[in-house]
Amino acid sequence: MNEKKSRCPYINRELSWMDFNIRVLEEAFKRENPIMERMRFLGITASNLDEFFMVRVAGVMEQVESKYQARDPSGLSPAELLPLLSQKIHVFAEKQYSCLNRSLFPALKRIGIRFLPIEKMDEKQKQYVSDYFDKVLFPVLTPLAVDRSRPFPLLANKSLNIAVRLKRKGESYFAVVQVPSILSRFLRVPSETGMDFVLLENVIVYKLDALFERSDIRSACTFRITRNADLDIDEDTEDLLSEIQKSIKKRKRGKPVRLELSQRHDRETESFLKEMLEIGSDEIYAIPGPLDLTFCTQFAAQPQFENLCFQPIQPVYPPADFWGYDDIFQAIRERDRMVHHPYESFETVVNFVRTAAEDKNVLAIKQTLYRVSGHSPIVAALIRAAENGKQVTVLVELKARFDEENNLMWAKKLEEAGCHVIYGLAGLKTHCKILLVVRKDEDGIRRYVHMATGNYNDSTAKIYTDIGLFTCREPYGADASSLFNVLTGYSRPPEYNRFVVAPDGMRPFFRRMIERETENSKKGLPCGITVKINSLVDPEIIRLLYDASGAGVSIRLLVRGICCLIPGLPEISENITVHSIVGQLLEHSRIFRFENAGSPKIYLGSADWMPRNLDRRVELIFPVEDETLRQRAFRTLELMWNDNINTRIMRPDGTYVHIDRRGKRPCNCQLEFSRLAQSALRTQEEQGRSKLYEPLHSPERAQKAESSTQD
Helix, strand or coil, rough: CCCCCCCCCCCHHHHHHHHHHHHEEEEECCCCHHHHHHHHHHHHHHHHHHHHHHHHHHHHHHHHHHHCCCCCCCCCHHHHHHHHHHCCCCHHHHHHHHHHHHHHHHHHHHCCCCCCCCHCCCCCHHHHHHHHHHHHHHHCCCCCCEECCCCCCCCCCCEEEEEEEEEEEEEEEEEEECCCCCCCCCECCCCCEEEEEEEHHHHHHCCCCCCCCCCEEEEEEEEEEEECCCCCCCCCCCCCCHHHHHHHHCCCCCCEEEEEEEEEHHHHHHHHHHHCCCHHHHHHHEEEECCCHHHHHHHHHHHHHHHHHCCCCEEECCCHHHCCCCCCHHHHHHHHHEEEEEEEHHHHHHHHHHHHHCCEEEEEEEHHHHHHHCCCCCHHHHHHHHHHCEEEEEEECCCCCCHHHHHHHHHHHHCCCCCEECCEEECCCEEEEEEEEEEEEECCCEEEEEECCCCCCCCCCHHHHEEEEECCHHHHHHHHHHHHHHHHHHCCCCCCCEEEECCCCCHHHHHHHHHHHHHHCCCCCCCCCEEECEECHHHHHHHHHHHHHHHCCCCCEEEEECECCCCCCCCCCEEEEEEEEECCEEECCCCEEEEEEEEEEEEEEEEEEEEEHHCCCCEEEECCHHHHHHHHHHHHHHHHCCCCEEEECCCCCEEECCCHHHHHHHCCCHHHHHHHHHHHHHHHHHHHHHCCCCCCCCCHHHHHHHHHHHC
């Protein structure tokens, strides 16, 4: 936070993100979490940090190198931010390895699971390691000498390598051995006392003599480089697919922004790597343990460790909202339907597309795809629909960061199947989540719409919390058609009936809604704002929230990740409270509630409160109008706010602390949502069974029941 007094205090975005990753790391320290979940949280922090370096840190470094001096809303220039960021990351890395070495490894050892250094193995284990090296590793490895005739190799981003300093005939030289990523990072070795493992790089170092028989090995250390991986895509090109493919290749050889070295390394090796990689001292991290902690995630996912993980959330299928319906279109015609993932199965959405693909009355399917899984059943259903002669239009966003290659593959397969594929809009990412099915019903053409807060990704839908809404209300259908016309043609943004769409209409909408609450407070009318988002960065939104707080509006913000707003400041934000939920599942849904003078409105959608979402993306938020679902959405938001297990509260100094639970009943909203979904389905099933034995008290009812069974 900038030290200068400001009426619009603001925490730097990058520093706030580091605070978020610290909250994730805290979950790895928690003894009440199952041990493999703690390993998984540690692996997540490492994966998060990799991406942070590849994009955000790399961006700040580029700004410093280009002498860019403009200050961000927190008052920091890039040159001032970079050392603060470096310091915070170095401290964070120390905490990661303190967690691993002092907390997780001892906890694993207590239950008979060990990562052994080879020097502590018995002879039988050492022989097993040697045999594995000879039979499996040796044929795969390629040692690369570096000398006058052989330049330093181009090492892949995030690859794990071993730098070897050698001497031959009195001269020093170096070689690099890449740890093969195609093999498992950890090897289980025979043990009579428990489960013993060794990391692959340790096996290679142990057997280096077999790779350099004629040389004197003086030192060896593992190292890993992280490269600038933010793509610079020329969207004016005639062939966007080719341009993105070229950019992906550039990512693999981007400028190094971080060098991690095992702590036990000699200065000569460090100097050699610094020179070869052209990297500064501040970008070097001496690591007191195994490099690349993302292996912890893969280790925790081993089938034999299931009993050492959280009890999995079991999605119910069908959700209670669809129970008893064989015809999903009939269910949606009767009223709007809501599905809360992963408590209620994403299979509902998949089956909606599958049903539409096979239904002879369906004429067209239109859908946006931002991130999809590697074996996407949604894409398979769209391909099937095209094969069945449906008009299928799909917007595949090729610029979805780190999913470009996956999306390229699916785009080509969809095109080959006969789908109309659009690759996003120039200058904008299409981030909205919407699916439109046009069907010929008995009473005419009807549009069925699915809108959501999360991606059409069946894999992440098991671990991300998101909400989807099904409707066939005409205003929504008309809006959906208008939105797709904007995405696929040259239509100007229309005046929507229900939708709020970025980049044209969302910022003024939120400005208007927040200012209305401010005015209602001044008039003594009911007012209040409750919002659940992933990130709060936008300076204008923050200023409007400060103004609303100053006018007496009670503001409750559930912000999982980055939060640049500072709550609880006297005369500025004393009516604002910020919660962050970090738990078993990743909170991903976006929900917006405005009290609206006693007639509250609630919206769901894809947008966070960030400049990119409001100004540089196609985003969608939509109102929940069905009264039953409105009340359910209100209860959902309230339950999230009342969580006191996974929640931390942001303090005025920018730090986060767990909620004080003294005198309060424990509330884990994620487990409670799962319980509610299971309970709602059981209630429907019980009601269904009771109807089988319902006595008929009149001839009219008996006749009606008989005719309905004949139908």
